[in-house]
Amino acid sequence: MRNEILRAVERVILQMNVNGETRELLVPVHKTLLEVLREDMQLTGTKHGCELGECGTCTVLIDGKPHLSCLALPIQVQGRSITTIEGMADGSNLHPLQTAFAELGAAQCGYCSPGILLTSRSLLEENPEPTRDEIREALAGNLCRCTGYIKILDAVELAAGRMR
Amino acid sequence: MVGKPLPKVDAAAKVTGRAVYADDMLPARTLHCKILRSPHPHARIVSIDTSAARRIPGVLAVITGADLPIKFGILPVTQDERALEHEKVRYVGDPIAAVAATEEEIAAAACDAIDVGYEVLEPVMSIDAALATPKDERIQEYGGPNNVHKFVALEFGDVEGGFERATHVREDVFFYQGNTHLPMEQHSAVATYVDQRVTLWSSTQVVHYVHRALSKVLELPMHRIRVIGAAHGGGFGGKTDPFAHEIIVCKLAMLTGRPVKCTLTREEVFYAHRGRHPVLMWVRTGVDEGARITAMHFRTALDGGAYGSYGVASTFYTGALQTVTYDIPAYRFEGCRVFTNKPPCGPKRGHGTPQPRFGLELHLEKIAHDLGLDPVELKRRNFVQPNTRAVNWLRITSCGLAECTQRVLDASGFHHRERRPGHGMGFAISSYLSGAGTAIYWNDMPHSEVQIKVDRGGATIFCGAMDIGQGSDSVLATIVAEELGLQPSDVRLVTADTDTTPIDLGSYSSRVTFMAGNAALEAARKMRALLVEAVEAAGKRFEDVSFEEASVLGEARFGTLTTAGSYTPPRIAGPYKGSGVGPSPAYSYSACVVDLDADPRTGLVSVNKVWIAHDVGRAINPLLVEGQVEGSVYMGLGEALMEEQVFRKGLHKWPSMLEYKSPTFLDMPEVETFIVETIDREGPYGAKEAGQGPLLPVPPALCAAVYDALGVWIDEIPVTPEKIVEALRRKQKGEDPRYGPPRFPPIPYPPAIVVEPPPKDLDSGRFAHQEGTY
Numbered sequence: 003m004r005n006e007i008l009r010a011v012e013r014v015i016l017q018m019n020v021n022g023e024t025r026e027l028l029v030p031v032h033k034t035l036l037e038v039l040r041e042d043m044q045l046t047g048t049k050h051g052c053e054l055g056e057c058g059t060c061t062v063l064i065d066g067k068p069h070l071s072c073l074a075l076p077i078q079v080q081g082r083s084i085t086t087i088e089g090m091a092d093g094s095n096l097h098p099l100q101t102a103f104a105e106l107g108a109a110q111c112g113y114c115s116p117g118i119l120l121t122s123r124s125l126l127e128e129n130p131e132p133t134r135d136e137i138r139e140a141l142a143g144n145l146c147r148c149t150g151y152i153k154i155l156d157a158v159e160l161a162a163g164r165m166r
Numbered sequence: 167m168v169g170k171p172l173p174k175v176d177a178a179a180k181v182t183g184r185a186v187y188a189d190d191m192l193p194a195r196t197l198h199c200k201i202l203r204s205p206h207p208h209a210r211i212v213s214i215d216t217s218a219a220r221r222i223p224g225v226l227a228v229i230t231g232a233d234l235p236i237k238f239g240i241l242p243v244t245q246d247e248r249a250l251e252h253e254k255v256r257y258v259g260d261p262i263a264a265v266a267a268t269e270e271e272i273a274a275a276a277c278d279a280i281d282v283g284y285e286v287l288e289p290v291m292s293i294d295a296a297l298a299t300p301k302d303e304r305i306q307e308y309g310g311p312n313n314v315h316k317f318v319a320l321e322f323g324d325v326e327g328g329f330e331r332a333t334h335v336r337e338d339v340f341f342y343q344g345n346t347h348l349p350m351e352q353h354s355a356v357a358t359y360v361d362q363r364v365t366l367w368s369s370t371q372v373v374h375y376v377h378r379a380l381s382k383v384l385e386l387p388m389h390r391i392r393v394i395g396a397a398h399g400g401g402f403g404g405k406t407d408p409f410a411h412e413i414i415v416c417k418l419a420m421l422t423g424r425p426v427k428c429t430l431t432r433e434e435v436f437y438a439h440r441g442r443h444p445v446l447m448w449v450r451t452g453v454d455e456g457a458r459i460t461a462m463h464f465r466t467a468l469d470g471g472a473y474g475s476y477g478v479a480s481t482f483y484t485g486a487l488q489t490v491t492y493d494i495p496a497y498r499f500e501g502c503r504v505f506t507n508k509p510p511c512g513p514k515r516g517h518g519t520p521q522p523r524f525g526l527e528l529h530l531e532k533i534a535h536d537l538g539l540d541p542v543e544l545k546r547r548n549f550v551q552p553n554t555r556a557v558n559w560l561r562i563t564s565c566g567l568a569e570c571t572q573r574v575l576d577a578s579g580f581h582h583r584e585r586r587p588g589h590g591m592g593f594a595i596s597s598y599l600s601g602a603g604t605a606i607y608w609n610d611m612p613h614s615e616v617q618i619k620v621d622r623g624g625a626t627i628f629c630g631a632m633d634i635g636q637g638s639d640s641v642l643a644t645i646v647a648e649e650l651g652l653q654p655s656d657v658r659l660v661t662a663d664t665d666t667t668p669i670d671l672g673s674y675s676s677r678v679t680f681m682a683g684n685a686a687l688e689a690a691r692k693m694r695a696l697l698v699e700a701v702e703a704a705g706k707r708f709e710d711v712s713f714e715e716a717s718v719l720g721e722a723r724f725g726t727l728t729t730a731g732s733y734t735p736p737r738i739a740g741p742y743k744g745s746g747v748g749p750s751p752a753y754s755y756s757a758c759v760v761d762l763d764a765d766p767r768t769g770l771v772s773v774n775k776v777w778i779a780h781d782v783g784r785a786i787n788p789l790l791v792e793g794q795v796e797g798s799v800y801m802g803l804g805e806a807l808m809e810e811q812v813f814r815k816g817l818h819k820w821p822s823m824l825e826y827k828s829p830t831f832l833d834m835p836e837v838e839t840f841i842v843e844t845i846d847r848e849g850p851y852g853a854k855e856a857g858q859g860p861l862l863p864v865p866p867a868l869c870a871a872v873y874d875a876l877g878v879w880i881d882e883i884p885v886t887p888e889k890i891v892e893a894l895r896r897k898q899k900g901e902d903p904r905y906g907p908p909r910f911p912p913i914p915y916p917p918a919i920v921v922e923p924p925p926k927d928l929d930s931g932r933f934a935h936q937e938g939t940y
Contacts (some may be wrong), residue, residue: 006859019933022813037428041192043804044192045185046183046186046187046189046190047184048183049180049187049350049351049399050189050352051351051823052350052432052822052823052824053352053431053432053820054823054824056432056822056823057350057823058822059350059689059870060725062226085182087653088182088183088731091182096178096181096182100181100182103177103181104173104174104177104178104180104181104555104750105173105177106789107173107174107177107637107789107790107792109174109177109181110179110398110635110637110793110797111180111349111350111351111398111399111400111401111634111635112176112179112180112181112185112397112635113187113349113350113351113399113400113635115180115181116183119181137829138830138831138832139832141831142830142831142832143830145350145828145830146350146488146829146830147347147348147349147350147400147402147797147801148350148400148635148793148797149793149796149797149800150796150797150798150800150801150834150837151800151831152796152836152837153832154831155608155790155831159514
């Protein structure tokens with residue numbers, strides 16, 4: 003199967019809006035959004051833990067909704083708006099979620115943080131006053147091995163309070 | 167600054183995606199590396215043909231074991247690994263060949279094109295099989311009989327007399343299943359070779375040990391190799407060994423003259439492993455009429471996987487720390503590690519001690535039930551006292567065990583709860599090292615060194631310590647800021663770079679706060695003294711001037727302002743071979759209560775809440791301590807309820823994050839953490855460890871709670887619904903209401919080395935041997 007690599011690779015022109023900027027790239031049809039962001043656009047803030055859709059680490063927002071970028075192909079994101087962690091702060095001003103995560107120690111190794119921050123942002127946009135269980139439900143697809151999740155829950159609650 | 171819940175110094179980088187992890191780096195002209203791994207658990211390599219792979223356009227180099235023949239290993243006594251094996255493979259995933267190519271997919275295709283001829287051998291997949299005569303041949307050529315890697319047999323005090331004196335003696339068998347670290351970040355390494363010098367960026371916990379291994383295998387002097395720790399995406403012990411891929415990318419960079427990167431796939435991370443050893447345990451304890459322990463005999467058998475890794479140390483650790491929580495006047499320990507055809511086991515959070523802690527705590531629970539005593543009361547009667555020496559010579563200084571216990575009992579209402587069907591609570595305690603008292607390789611040099619530079623109003627810390635997310639950079643900054651009158655965020659840090667930072671032995675054995683912290687404290691106090699002298703020479707008082715002014719006065723008076731501090735642990739190991747594993751300058755203590763509901767129909771366990779108190783000596787940053795404690799409870803619950811690294815016909819059963827179950831947001835209960843401060847006399851500001859100890863009491867407390875809820879003992883973890891239902895079925899049939907290993911195998915341990923117990927004087931042992939500790 004891997005010998006297919008020796009054939010000519012089909013490429014497509016991919017147009018997306020990434021963090022507010024319109025971008026056009028020529029990419030192999032099979033390249034994932036995760037790879038396009040990290041390798042073709044140097045947006046390495048988006049991390050990966052499995053590249054199989056299992057851990058939630060690579061989550062980005064597509065039209066404001068969390069998606070696993072390791073499972074999204076160019077054809078699925080054509081013309082859509084992508085938000086990555088690099089686009090979360092307002093210039094030099096951190097998003098209230100980012101501030102709360104930093105203050106409460108919700109990021110230890112920080113590797114799962116981009117995906118969890120973006121998923122939390124999407125949650126708070128839909129539901130500005132989530133209960134603790136609603137936060138758990140929204141983040142159930144994001145694994146974290148450092149924190150035991152508790153400081154993350156605290157930080158989302160703190161940010162939600164400040165954003166109201 | 168000390169004692170304040172400040173954000174970590176790298177928090178902003180972590181929440182904005184700016185922190186640069188190893189896989190985020192892509193220097194110009196980088197080649198991608200893929201590794202061909204063994205599909206067989208045990209086989210001799212008959213032939214390797216790389217010619218087809220070399221012909222693929224885009225392939226720049228293909229290497230095999232013949233290119234990297236020198237063996238390495240983390241412990242000097244077990245140099246049994248090769249970066250690439252060309253004679254024999256010992257587990258599914260053992261590396262055989264590596265390719266550097268212009269694209270990752272080309273490298274993968276080239277690996278597929280390598281033709282390897284194997285002579286398949288019978289795999290050895292269990293402790294029992296490893297103790298038996300091998301069908302074909304043994305896995306490693308060294309070690310004890312059959313596939314035994316290491317035997318340990320030690321005896322302290324009058325064990326036989328202790329058992330004779332006992333009024334009640336009990337024996338139990340337990341099994342702790344192996345599990346893996348599962349860091350969110352896959353291991354990654356990038357190497358360059360420029361001007362005859364190798365530079366490696368890696369997601370490692372210990373730049374120094376990687377540096378040493380590279381020097382040996384690449385046959386380059388250490389000054390021609392630079393190892394830099396990239397931002398770290400989680401270790402838990404899993405990135406503490408030097409790894410094949412780290413050596414391979416350096417070799418490929420040397421051959422091609424281009425940067426080479428290798429990021430392991432998630433499946434490969436399961437093969438890299440070095441995780442929790444599966445341990446089978448047998449324990450026999452005697453108690454007197456006052457329920458005081460008179461003697462204990464503890465046996466362990468560790469399923470080590472295919473290579474040594476830290477295994478010799480792990481084996482000693484399964485017998486070392488029983489004595490630092492309970493006063494055991496006579497103690498015999500027999501340990502055995504075997505080789506099996508699985509990924510090598512090594513250190514995972516708690517290294518070798520969660521398994522015996524699990525057995526020990528449940529064993530004492532059962533003795534208490536035999537005697538009709540409250541288990542908490544029995545344990546309390548046997549608690550060690552501060553400032554004592556254990557029978558195996560371990561020196562106990564500050565000890566908050568009694569206070570930790572009281573805190574969790576009071577908060578949880580453990581003794582005043584209302585009973586309801588299916589509800590249970592369990593209690594357990596533990597202890598862990600604040601850094602290993604001896605280095606991995608024997609030497610007289612410090613374990614940690616820190617330099618501080620002050621110029622024109624700024625301070626910079628240089629230290630080899632590697633921040634793996636636990637906040638070690640923040641601890642260093644806080645200590646220096648405290649001494650110099652700065653904010654931690656004002657202090658610049660250069661860490662984990664073998665070219666620019668002095669040695670620190672890295673992030674393992676919970677050593678960084680204690681050891682690098684003490685080195686930083688010494689350097690900072692020296693710097694403060696220089697600044698005070700310069701300020702006073704100018705006719706002013708240090709307290710009255712700004713740091714900026716003090717630094718200008720200091721630089722004008724002394725020239726370049728630089729100080730250094732270092733830390734060497736006290737020589738406290740006992741006078742016997744094997745005494746190097748277990749001693750620590752201080753021990754942390756934890757106590758834990760788990761509250762759960764268990765459904766007798768389905769066997770499902772739902773943890774409602776965990777209370778945990780941790781004696782950290784002094785919390786330099788309570789926010790970070792809480793984070794370590796909560797993370798430890800989480801990982802302990804994962805091990806207790808679901809995580810297991812298991813194999814079927816030589817294959818890893820579930821090398822993926824979906825099938826290897828770990829707790830999600832929905833599985834994690836609320837945790838109430840109590841920080842207990844005992845102000846350790848040798849810790850920096852009194853601090854001890856926080857990152858590992860609080861994991862240990864969680865699995866036994868959970869099993870005690872299951873017994874409390876349903877009246878069945880689950881004597882092996884993970885506690886799955888199937889095991890609970892089976893134990894309940896046995897209970898209904900009138901059989902032993904228990905699920906666990908039926909027996910401990912006969913193991914031909916050698917005669918125990920008999921060691922005289924230590925004198926009562928706390929500081930005795932200064933004379934003790936440390937050489938040849940394994």
